[in-house]
Amino acid sequence: MTDETRVPIAKAKGRPMLQWVGKRPLREVRSFPAQLVERFASTAPAGAVSTDVDWSGWPDRFDRGGLLFHGDNKEVLAHLLANGFRGKVDLVYIDPPFDSGADYVRKVQLRGASGSVRLDGESHTLGEQIQYTDIWANDTYLQFMYERLLLIKELMSPRGSLVLHCDPRRGFQLRCLLDEVLGPDAFVNEVVWKRSDAHSDVGQGAKHLGTVHDVLLLYVRDRPSTWNDMFSPLPQTTVDNWYRNVEEGTGRRYNKADATGPGGTAKGSPLYEWKGVTRPWRFSRARMEELEAEGRLTYSESGMVYVKRYLDESKGVPLQDWWDDIQMVRGIQRRGEASYPTEKPEALLDRVVQLLSSPGDIVLDCFIGSGTTAAVAQKLGRRWIGADINKGAIQTTEKRLAAIIEDQANAAGSEQLAMESGETPRPAQLGFSVLRVNDYDLQIQHNEAVNLAVEHLGADRTKTDAFFQGTLGRELLYIVGFNHPCSPLDLQAAAHELEQRPDEQRDVVVVALGRELACEPWLADYNRVRPINRIRLIELRTDPKYGKFFQHQPAVARVRFEPEGDAVRVTIDDFISPSIIERLSAQEGVLTPQITDWRAMVDSVFIDAAYDGGVFNVALADIPERRQDLVDGSYIVERPADSMQPIAVRITDMLGEEVLVIEERAGH
Numbered sequence: 001m002t003d004e005t006r007v008p009i010a011k012a013k014g015r016p017m018l019q020w021v022g023k024r025p026l027r028e029v030r031s032f033p034a035q036l037v038e039r040f041a042s043t044a045p046a047g048a049v050s051t052d053v054d055w056s057g058w059p060d061r062f063d064r065g066g067l068l069f070h071g072d073n074k075e076v077l078a079h080l081l082a083n084g085f086r087g088k089v090d091l092v093y094i095d096p097p098f099d100s101g102a103d104y105v106r107k108v109q110l111r112g113a114s115g116s117v118r119l120d121g122e123s124h125t126l127g128e129q130i131q132y133t134d135i136w137a138n139d140t141y142l143q144f145m146y147e148r149l150l151l152i153k154e155l156m157s158p159r160g161s162l163v164l165h166c167d168p169r170r171g172f173q174l175r176c177l178l179d180e181v182l183g184p185d186a187f188v189n190e191v192v193w194k195r196s197d198a199h200s201d202v203g204q205g206a207k208h209l210g211t212v213h214d215v216l217l218l219y220v221r222d223r224p225s226t227w228n229d230m231f232s233p234l235p236q237t238t239v240d241n242w243y244r245n246v247e248e249g250t251g252r253r254y255n256k257a258d259a260t261g262p263g264g265t266a267k268g269s270p271l272y273e274w275k276g277v278t279r280p281w282r283f284s285r286a287r288m289e290e291l292e293a294e295g296r297l298t299y300s301e302s303g304m305v306y307v308k309r310y311l312d313e314s315k316g317v318p319l320q321d322w323w324d325d326i327q328m329v330r331g332i333q334r335r336g337e338a339s340y341p342t343e344k345p346e347a348l349l350d351r352v353v354q355l356l357s358s359p360g361d362i363v364l365d366c367f368i369g370s371g372t373t374a375a376v377a378q379k380l381g382r383r384w385i386g387a388d389i390n391k392g393a394i395q396t397t398e399k400r401l402a403a404i405i406e407d408q409a410n411a412a413g414s415e416q417l418a419m420e421s422g423e424t425p426r427p428a429q430l431g432f433s434v435l436r437v438n439d440y441d442l443q444i445q446h447n448e449a450v451n452l453a454v455e456h457l458g459a460d461r462t463k464t465d466a467f468f469q470g471t472l473g474r475e476l477l478y479i480v481g482f483n484h485p486c487s488p489l490d491l492q493a494a495a496h497e498l499e500q501r502p503d504e505q506r507d508v509v510v511v512a513l514g515r516e517l518a519c520e521p522w523l524a525d526y527n528r529v530r531p532i533n534r535i536r537l538i539e540l541r542t543d544p545k546y547g548k549f550f551q552h553q554p555a556v557a558r559v560r561f562e563p564e565g566d567a568v569r570v571t572i573d574d575f576i577s578p579s580i581i582e583r584l585s586a587q588e589g590v591l592t593p594q595i596t597d598w599r600a601m602v603d604s605v606f607i608d609a610a611y612d613g614g615v616f617n618v619a620l621a622d623i624p625e626r627r628q629d630l631v632d633g634s635y636i637v638e639r640p641a642d643s644m645q646p647i648a649v650r651i652t653d654m655l656g657e658e659v660l661v662i663e664e665r666a667g668h
Contacts, residue, residue: 007031007081009150014183018176020139026150031082032075032438032549033455035448039063040398041431042405048412050381050426053360059084066374066401066432069387070394072583073366075438076387077151089155089385090226090361093352093373095165095344096145142173148366149181155364156221161188161356164217165344171215182219191216193348194324216352230355231316232325243311245298256298256306259283277303319355326351343369349376357382359425371397378404381425387437389583392656398434405430439579442482442513442551449482453511453540456549467497468508475509475536482551485514488522491535495526498533507534513551515539553578555601557651559661564636568647568663570607572633577601577653599630603652610640611648611662 009026055064061083069076080086152162162182166174171190179187193214243253261269261280269280274288281288288305291297296308326347349372357363359381365373368386374397377384388394408427442449450469454461459477462470470477478497480490494508519537527534540549555577562569575598584595595601609619619638622631637647646663653659 007078009154012150012181014180014186016176017180018142018173020142022139022143023146024143026147029074029078029081029147029151030548031078033452034069034079034083034435034437035440035452036433036435037070037441038398038434039431040402040405040434041065042409044409044412044430048409048426049430050359050428053381053383053428057088063431063433065429066378066383067385068368068374068394068397068401068432068434069385069437070389070391070434071387071437071439072389073387074148074151077148077155077366079437080385081151081154085362085385086154087157088362089152089364090157090160091353091357091363091382092152092156092160092162093165093349093363093365094148094152094163094367095365095369096148096367142177145174146177146181149177152364152366153181153221157362158222159225160221161225162219162221163352163356164219166215166217168211168213168215171217175217178217178219182221186219186221188218188220188225189216189321191218191321191323193326194322195326195328218356226357226361228355228358230319230351232319233316234311234314235317238317239311245308247308253311254308255311257309259288259297259305259307274305275299275303277305281305282307319351323348323351344372346372346376349373350380353377353380353382360428368397369393371400375400375404378408378427378429381428383428390654390656392652394434395656401432405432436552438548438550439552440550446481450479453479453482453549456540457511457538457546471506472509475507476504478508478510480510480512482513485516486510486512486519486537486539487516488518491519491522491526491537494535505532507532507536509536509538511538511540513540513549550579550582553582555579555651555653555657555659557649557659557661559649561647561663566638568637568639570635570637570647570649572598572605572649572651574598575602575651575653575659577655577657579655579657580653583655597630599633601653602631603654603656605631605633605635605652606650607635607637608648608650609637610643610645612645616648616650 006028007030008028011025011027058064069079156162162178164174164178175187175190193216194212195214196212239253242255245254245256246252247254259282261267261282263269264280265271269282270284271280272278272285274281274285283291288297291307298306298308300306326345329343329345353363353373353376360383362383362385363373363377364385366385366387368374368388369390370393371386374384374386378401386397388397405427409430440449440452442452451461453459454470454477457472457477459470459472462468462477467478468476469479478494480486490512491510494510498504498508515537523535523537527536538546541547541551555575557572557576558574560569560571560573562571580601581595603623605622606616606618607620608616610617620635622635624631639647644665646665648663649661651659651661
C-alpha cells in the first residue's frame with residue numbers, strides 16, 4: 001500500500017502506562033477515502049460570514065465549511081490525518097460511550113467461549129479467566145479509546161486542547177490513558193459538572209450514593225495553549241456582604257480595597273507620603289493622583305486610603321473547576337425526534353468552546369451524537385468537524401445545523417447580527433458537507449465507484465485508456481463493476497483485452513468487491529503457462545492488504561401480521577443489519593462474535609396502527625430503558641375502528657439504520 005494510505009502514528013511516551021489484556025500500540029492506520037453524500041449551502045448577504053477566518057491551511061479537497069462524517073471514527077480520524085488536518089485542530093471535545101459496546105450491539109455472545117485464544121503470546125482459557133463482559137467493558141474499551149486518543153493527538157494543533165467528558169466510573173482509567181498519550185504535564189484540570197440534584201439510581205435498598213456529576217478531563221497538546229478567561233456571576237451573598245457601600249450622587253455599589261502595598265517595600269511597593277500618611281502603597285504616586293481625580297479613593301476616619309471597587313465593573317468570580325450552574329437537558333428541552341438520552345446542554349459546550357478556542361478555530365467532535373458541539377461551534381463563529389458511526393446521529397446533526405445556518409443567514413442583515421459590538425462573532429461558514437468514510441453507497445455511477453477504489457488502493461488513474469482504469473505500481477488496473485461479484489467472464493474480459501495488445505508486457509490486477517468460487521481455478525489455469533501478462537485478483541472486502549472496504553447494505557426484517565380477536569398480533573421473526581455484522585467482524589478483538597438473538601441489533605421498534613403512507617403516527621413504541629435490555633419483538637395492536645389503512649412497523653438498529661415493514665391488505 002502507498003504512503004498516502006498508511007498513516008504513521010507517533011508512539012505514546014507518557015507515564016504512567018496503563019496495562020490491559022490485548023494492549024496494542026497504534027504504529028500506523030489505514031486511510032479510506034470519503035464519499036461525498038450531500039452539501040448544504042445557504043445564500044446570505046455579503047458580510048454574513050467572517051472575513052477574519054484564515055482558510056489558507058484548509059485542505060483543498062474539502063469544501064470550506066463544516067464537515068460531517070458518517071463512519072467509524074477511527075477511520076474518520078485516519079482520513080483527516082491522511083488528508084491535510086494533521087496538527088490543525090484547535091479544540092477537541094469528545095463524549096465517548098461509557099460502555100463502547102453500545103456503539104455496535106447491545107448483547108453479543110462470543111463463539112467458542114470455552115476454548116483458548118492467544119493474546120500477545122500468552123494463552124488464556126476464556127471460560128476460566130476472562131468473561132466477555134469484562135473484555136468488552138475493560139480491555140476492549142480501553143483499546144478502543146487508546147487508539148482514538150493516539151489519533152486525536154496527531155490532529156491537535158500546538159495550541160490545541162482536548163476535553164474528554166466521562167463519568168466517575170471511567171474517569172481514573174481515561175486519565176491514565178491521557179497521561180500516557182499526551183503526557184502528565186499536559187494535564188490542566190479535572191472539572192466536575194454537577195448535572196443533577198438527585199439520581200434515580202438510588203432507591204429503596206440501594207447501597208451506594210447517588211451519582212450526580214460527570215467529569216471533564218482537560219489536557220493540552222503543548223504550552224502555551226489557547227485560553228480565554230471566563231467568570232461566573234457573583235453570588236448574591238457576596239454582593240450583600242462585600243458591596244455594602246453606596247456612592248453618593250451615583251448610587252453605585254462598591255467595596256473598599258486596601259491601597260497599601262502587599263509585602264511592603266521588600267516586594268517592590270513604592271514608599272511615599274499620601275495625605276499625611278507614609279506607607280508602602282499598591283500604586284505609584286502618579287496612579288494615586290489619577291484615582292483621586294476619578295473619585296475612586298475613599299478614606300477612613302483615621303485617614304487610611306481605600307480604592308473603590310464598583311459592583312457594576314466586576315467581571316465576577318474567575319471560573320473554577322466545580323460547575324454547578326448548568327443543568328442537564330431534560331424532557332421538555334429536547335427537540336422531539338432529535339432527542340438523545342445522553343444529550344449535553346448547549347450551555348456546557350458554550351463554556352468549553354469559549355474557554356478553549358477563538359473565532360475561526362477548528363473544533364472537532366468525533367462522537368457527535370445529537371450535534372451539540374457542532375451547533376455551538378457554528379453559533380460562536382468556529383469551524384467544526386463532526387463524526388459518528390450512528391446514522392441517526394448524522395441525520396439529527398444535519399437537521400440541527402441546517403436550521404441554525406438558515407437562522408444565521410436570515411438574520412445576517414439585521415442589527416442583531418451586525419455584531420458591531422464584537423460580542424458575538426460572525427459565522428465562520430454558512431454551509432457544510434456530509435461524507436461517508438468506508439461505509440459506501442455503491443449503487444452509484446460506475447465512474448464514481450472507480451474513483452473511490454482508485455483512491456483506496458493508492459493507484460494512478462488513467463482516463464485515456466478505454467478499458468483499464470489506471471495502474472497499480474507496474475500492473476494494469478481493471479475494476480469490475482461493484483454491482484456483482486467477479487466471475488470468470490470478468491477475468492476473461494481482461495485476458496481478451498491483453499490479446500488485443502500484443503506489445504503489452506505488464507501484468508493485470510483485477511479489483512472487485514467479491515468473487516465467485518470459479519475464479520480461483522480459472523486464475524490458476526490461466527497463469528500457469530504465462531510468464532508475463534499474468535492476472536491476479538484483489539477482493540476489496542477481504543484482501544489482507546487492501547481489505548475491509550465496506551459497501552453499505554440496508555437492514556432487512558421479516559414481520560408477521562396475524563388477527564387476534566379484534567386486534568392484530570405483530571411479530572418480528574427476524575432482523576438482520578449487515579452494517580452491524582460487518583463492523584463486528586472488522587473489530588480487532590480476541591474472537592469473532594456471534595449474534596445469537598436478532599434483538600441484540602435493534603435499538604427501537606415503533607408501530608403505526610393506521611399508516612397513511614405519509615406521516616408515521618406512533619401508536620406503540622418499544623424503547624428499552626437499559627442498555628442490557630432487549631425489545632420484546634411481539635406486540636398486540638388495536639386497529640382504529642373502520643380503518644382500512646395498513647399497520648406499519650419501523651425498526652431501527654443500533655447504528656440508526658431504519659427498516660419500514662407495511663402490512664399487506666386488500667386494496668393496498
